[in-house]
Each structure stands twice: as structure tokens, then as C-alpha cells.
Amino acid sequence: QKEVEQDPGPLxxxxxxxxxxxxxxxxxxxxxxxxxxxxxxxGPELLMYTYSSGNKEDxxxxxxxxxxxxxxxxxxRDSQPSDSATYLCAMKLPxxxxxxxxxxxxxxxxxxxx
Amino acid sequence: xxxVSQHPSWVICKSGTSVKIECRSLDFQATTMFxxxxxxxxxxxxxxxxxxxxxxxxEQGVEKDKFLINHASLTLSTLTxxxxxxxxxxxxxxxxxxxxxxxxxxxxxxxxxxxxxx
Numbered sequence: 001q002k003e004v005e006q007d008p009g010p011l012x013x014x015x016x017x018x019x020x021x022x023x024x025x026x027x028x029x030x031x032x033x034x035x036x037x038x039x040x041x042x043g044p045e046l047l048m049y050t051y052s053s054g055n056k057e058d059x060x061x062x063x064x065x066x067x068x069x070x071x072x073x074x075x076x077r078d079s080q081p082s083d084s085a086t087y088l089c090a091m092k093l094p095x096x097x098x099x100x101x102x103x104x105x106x107x108x109x110x111x112x113x114x
Numbered sequence: 115x116x117x118v119s120q121h122p123s124w125v126i127c128k129s130g131t132s133v134k135i136e137c138r139s140l141d142f143q144a145t146t147m148f149x150x151x152x153x154x155x156x157x158x159x160x161x162x163x164x165x166x167x168x169x170x171x172x173e174q175g176v177e178k179d180k181f182l183i184n185h186a187s188l189t190l191s192t193l194t195x196x197x198x199x200x201x202x203x204x205x206x207x208x209x210x211x212x213x214x215x216x217x218x219x220x221x222x223x224x225x226x227x228x229x230x231x232x
Contacts, residue, residue, distance in 0.1 A: 004157075008155060041226065041228065042225055042226060043120070043207050043209075043223035043224050043225045043226045044158070044207070044223045045223065046221070088157070102158075102160075102221070104157040104158045104159075105157060106157045107155075
């Protein structure tokens with residue numbers, strides 16, 4: 001079993017839809033959870049980060065972490081064509097290792113149709 | 115906001131040649147930078163951690179003699195793919211952490227460099 005599992009999609013939705021993106025993980029020691037957005041042929045950019053369990057909201061984006069289920073989600077409300085990108089989840093242990101040692105999911109490719 | 119710049123964004127080279135990719139932090143200092151490789155439809159895989167003024171730390175399975183990393187200043191790290199072969203064709207991405215930023219896991223990524231080895 002891989003440490004982080006993410007459905008690669010592709011996921012296609014109409015403009016205005018609510019999008020739900022998810023990752024599951026196997027290592028219960030992960031404490032930091034991130035979502036990155038990566039446009040085609042570009043580097044990832046940080047969208048959301050969450051420490052431990054709970055919800056975090058930023059504009060149209062909501063990140064949820066359920067540590068009991070080892071499951072994280074990113075919700076996008078009122079999706080726009082400009083949201084079309086690949087979304088990568090990432091997670092990190094609380095101690096040790098380098099700051100770069102994030103474990104990434106494969107990414108879910110999202111397409112929002114006008 | 116913080117910006118990390120990579121150059122070149124595209125490079126095509128012949129098999130057997132060496133290619134250098136630069137990663138610069140434009141408005142902050144980074145004692146540590148990271149190099150990733152991303153194959154199509156795959157995750158970012160950390161290759162190595164570049165430390166300013168000291169040797170890079172390589173992840174298991176990454177050949178240090180093939181992927182030479184130099185971090186000569188607080189704003190520049192370079193990755194040199196030596197004697198490149200077609201299987202080295204990939205998307206190489208660097209990232210850096212602003213030493214003044216304490217948010218765990220907040221890395222700023224470069225735009226990536228696509229290497230194609232013929």
C-alpha cells in the first residue's frame with residue numbers, strides 16, 4: 001500500500017459545480033496536510049495547509065482532515081474554468097526529515113467546463 | 115510573495131551530454147532547496163536536499179554522481195544531469211523555504227524544467 005493514495009481522475013465538472021477532491025493515507029503519524037495546485041507544465045503552488053484534524057476555509061476552498069479515517073479532502077465551491085489544473089495532496093511528519101520531505105499524492109486532474 | 119525561478123524551462127539535449135538547471139529564490143534567502151522529479155501522471159518525487167555551503171543529501175536510489183547539486187549561495191542551487199540518457203527525460207522542479215517563514219511545509223516551488231534527452 002502506498003503511503004498516500006489519490007485518484008488521478010480526470011475529473012470533469014460544469015462551471016459552478018462543487019468539487020470534492022480526496023486523498024487517503026496509511027501513516028497515522030502525518031500531522032501536516034497540504035493541497036497544491038499545479039497548472040500544466042508549471043510548478044505546484046500551495047493552496048491550503050492544515051495542521052492535524054479539522055477544517056480550514058479560504059474563499060471558495062475548504063480543506064478537511066479526518067485523522068481517524070486517514071482521509072483528507074479539498075472542496076471547491078462555485079468552480080471556475082480557471083480552477084482547471086492538477087491538485088496534489090501532500091503530507092508531512094511532525095519531526096525529523098527535511099522540510100522538503102513531503103509525501104505527495106499522484107494528483108487529480110480537474111477540468112471545469114464553461 | 116516569494117518567488118522561485120528555474121532556468122531553463124525547456125531543454126532538449128543529445129544523449130551523453132550534461133545539462134545544468136538553475137533554481138533561484140528571487141526575494142528571500144534559502145539555506146535549503148529541494149529538487150524533485152515528476153514523470154507524467156506521477157507524484158513529485160524528492161531527489162535531493164540542497165544545503166547552502168555543504169554537500170547535498172540524496173534520497174535513496176538517486177545517483178549522486180549523475181545528479182550533481184551545488185548550492186553556492188543563499189539564493190542559488192544548481193542541478194546538473196551528467197551524461198544524460200533518454201530515461202532521464204522528465205520534469206524537474208525545485209523548491210525553497212523562506213528562512214523567515216515558520217509555517218511548516220510551506221515551500222515555494224519553481225516553474226519546473228522539462229528535460230528531453232534524444
